[in-house]
Amino acid sequence: MSKQPILYTDPSTDELAARLRKYVLQCQKAAFERHGIFQIAVSGGSLPATLSKALLAPDDGTLDDKPQFSKWQIFFADERAVPLDHEDSNYGLLKKDLLDKIPGTSGSPTVFPINVKVLDNTQEIADQYQDVLKDNFAGKDAVRLPLFDLIMLGCGPDGHTCSLFPGHELLREHDTWVAPIEDSPKPPARRITLTLPVVTHAEKIAFVATGGGKKDILKKILETEEGQGLPCGLVNEQAGDKLPTEGKPMRA
Numbered sequence: 001m002s003k004q005p006i007l008y009t010d011p012s013t014d015e016l017a018a019r020l021r022k023y024v025l026q027c028q029k030a031a032f033e034r035h036g037i038f039q040i041a042v043s044g045g046s047l048p049a050t051l052s053k054a055l056l057a058p059d060d061g062t063l064d065d066k067p068q069f070s071k072w073q074i075f076f077a078d079e080r081a082v083p084l085d086h087e088d089s090n091y092g093l094l095k096k097d098l099l100d101k102i103p104g105t106s107g108s109p110t111v112f113p114i115n116v117k118v119l120d121n122t123q124e125i126a127d128q129y130q131d132v133l134k135d136n137f138a139g140k141d142a143v144r145l146p147l148f149d150l151i152m153l154g155c156g157p158d159g160h161t162c163s164l165f166p167g168h169e170l171l172r173e174h175d176t177w178v179a180p181i182e183d184s185p186k187p188p189a190r191r192i193t194l195t196l197p198v199v200t201h202a203e204k205i206a207f208v209a210t211g212g213g214k215k216d217i218l219k220k221i222l223e224t225e226e227g228q229g230l231p232c233g234l235v236n237e238q239a240g241d242k243l244p245t246e247g248k249p250m251r252a
């Protein structure tokens with residue numbers, strides 16, 4: 001059995017949100033100390049709603065730190081090849097659930113959506129998104145892989161994460177940072193995704209999974225050899241000590 005990731009379980013999304021807030025703010029602090037900005041990648045699915053709950057908690061004066069959104073750069077761990085206002089767009093979801101709700105006084109993050117002018121060409125969307133990453137990660141061509149301060153991931157019921165699906169050839173992609181996928185088993189079929197080496201290279205990685213529907217797949221990922229070969233299992237395996245370590249870990 002491979003080394004286990006640190007796992008936390010919370011009885012409700014409110015408690016999960018509070019824990020996530022604390023964790024994100026720790027990562028923000030560390031990132032500011034390292035380089036003055038906070039560069040993160042986020043997933044779609046259920047994550048934006050949880051993130052919104054975590055980050056937009058009302059300020060009752062008891063919180064010791066706040067998100068300093070004006071120093072945040074937000075990229076997408078994966079995105080679907082659809083217009084940004086389409087219901088399947090991960091950007092659209094983040095905008096609706098989080099970005100549109102950030103109070104004006106909190107500052108605005110810099111957000112990097114895909115270029116919708118090239119929507120018909122998935123390879124071109126991926127190539128241009130990779131260029132966006134190259135432009136925003138110091139050293140540019142000299143950098144082997146972009147170093148996100150934090151990547152927040154979802155876990156699909158089949159064990160997929162980003163748009164990396166079980167058994168798909170993209171799991172073996174090591175030459176590019178951002179790859180197109182034309183045959184996603186979960187609609188829509190055309191998407192782009194960060195590749196596994198980019199995800200596992202991040203300074204910190206957090207899976208955020210909510211709801212009883214995730215119980216079986218999490219058990220499989222954490223407790224079976226088959227599960228370790230699923231995309232979420234591969235991230236766990238390769239990410240090592242990048243997973244959250246603060247607090248008291250619990251088994252599901």
Ligand SMILES: O=C1O[C@H](COP(=O)(O)O)[C@@H](O)[C@H](O)[C@H]1O
Pocket residue numbers: 042043044045046047078079090153154155156157160161162163186
């Ligand atoms: O298709 C996708 O699904 C995963 C998992 O979504 P969830 O609703 O089960 O949290 C998501 O992380 C990914 O970004 C999205 O494109």
